[in-house]
Amino acid sequence: xxxxxxWYLVPSVLMFACGVYGFVTRxxxxxxxxxxxxxxxxxxxxxxxxxxxxxxxxxEGMVFTLFAIAIAAAETAIAIAIIINIYRVVGNTDINEVxxxxx
Amino acid sequence: xDSVGNIILYFIVAISMLVFSVMAVTSKKILRAATYLLxxxxxxxxxxxxxxxxxxxxxxxxxxxxxxMVLFVFSILLTHRPxxxxxxxxxxxxxxxxxxxxxxxxxxxxxxxxxxxTPEGGSLIGVLQAGPDITMKMIGETLLSTEKYHYxxxxxxxxxxxxxxxxxGVVVARKR
Numbered sequence: 001x002x003x004x005x006x007w008y009l010v011p012s013v014l015m016f017a018c019g020v021y022g023f024v025t026r027x028x029x030x031x032x033x034x035x036x037x038x039x040x041x042x043x044x045x046x047x048x049x050x051x052x053x054x055x056x057x058x059x060e061g062m063v064f065t066l067f068a069i070a071i072a073a074a075e076t077a078i079a080i081a082i083i084i085n086i087y088r089v090v091g092n093t094d095i096n097e098v099x100x101x102x103x
Numbered sequence: 104x105d106s107v108g109n110i111i112l113y114f115i116v117a118i119s120m121l122v123f124s125v126m127a128v129t130s131k132k133i134l135r136a137a138t139y140l141l142x143x144x145x146x147x148x149x150x151x152x153x154x155x156x157x158x159x160x161x162x163x164x165x166x167x168x169x170x171x172m173v174l175f176v177f178s179i180l181l182t183h184r185p186x187x188x189x190x191x192x193x194x195x196x197x198x199x200x201x202x203x204x205x206x207x208x209x210x211x212x213x214x215x216x217x218x219x220x221t222p223e224g225g226s227l228i229g230v231l232q233a234g235p236d237i238t239m240k241m242i243g244e245t246l247l248s249t250e251k252y253h254y255x256x257x258x259x260x261x262x263x264x265x266x267x268x269x270x271x272g273v274v275v276a277r278k279r
Contacts, residue, residue, distance in 0.1 A: 006216075007113065011117045011120055013211045015124045019124075024200035028133060030133060030178060030179055030182065034140050035127075041143065044147070052156070059245050059252075062158075063245060063246070063254055067257055069166050070265070077174060081272040081275040
């Protein structure tokens with residue numbers, strides 16, 4: 001039995017679907033951010049699997065994943081700063097309460 | 104042909120990854136959701152190790168499990184009182200979420216399994232070819248030189264982005 005590329009892409013698809021579900025249904029800002037991390041992680045896994053199976057002599061997918069991880073870290077830090085600021089102003093982190101910037 | 108131990112490890116990691124992803128988006132308590140996310144990230148790191156990218160797996164553990172998760176736990180503890188049950192993360196729009204994610208997953212899986220096999224012998228679903236070992240020297244040269252397929256400019260752009268992120272984080276989150 002061999003582990004082909006689909007063995008890595010199928011878990012990635014299912015993880016992405018979980019992320020979409022959480023992104024739509026969660027009400028808390030930090031929980032939404034957690035779902036976002038799931039989706040980013042699924043995309044990273046795709047990059048690495050395609051790189052390893054289609055172009056084993058090159059490193060483009062790996063380098064893209066490295067940059068994606070760095071950018072995800074920056075994005076998470078800024079998002080958490082914004083969430084803490086919202087918590088100071090509004091008093092909780094429920095998305096239904098954060099309507100000041102809606103229109 | 105993969106060894107039996109490799110396949111057993113694959114199944115353990117894949118099943119734990121799927122179970123913990125589902126739990127991370129359905130758990131009622133947000134601190135538990137963050138912990139389940141940590142397990143998903145560690146399983147992904149094991150996949151990277153299994154595919155032969157040791158440096159990437161180490162980066163995944165160090166940056167995600169070490170950095171981002173600590174940020175998550177800090178912010179959860181800053182914005183939630185442990186004894187407060189009213190601020191739960193109860194789900195809403197559950198039907199839309201289930202429909203959207205199942206439709207999306209079905210579409211993606213259909214696209215994956217109807218994927219055409221590449222002309223020269225089915226490398227897309229074929230076995231893993233032995234790639235060269237990726238040494239730290241190769242990674243360093245790829246990230247820090249300017250030839251074709253080398254990435255000095257994006258590397259510097261990421262460093263500027265991180266600087267902007269530090270300043271932005273301080274400015275956004277400071278007390279007025």
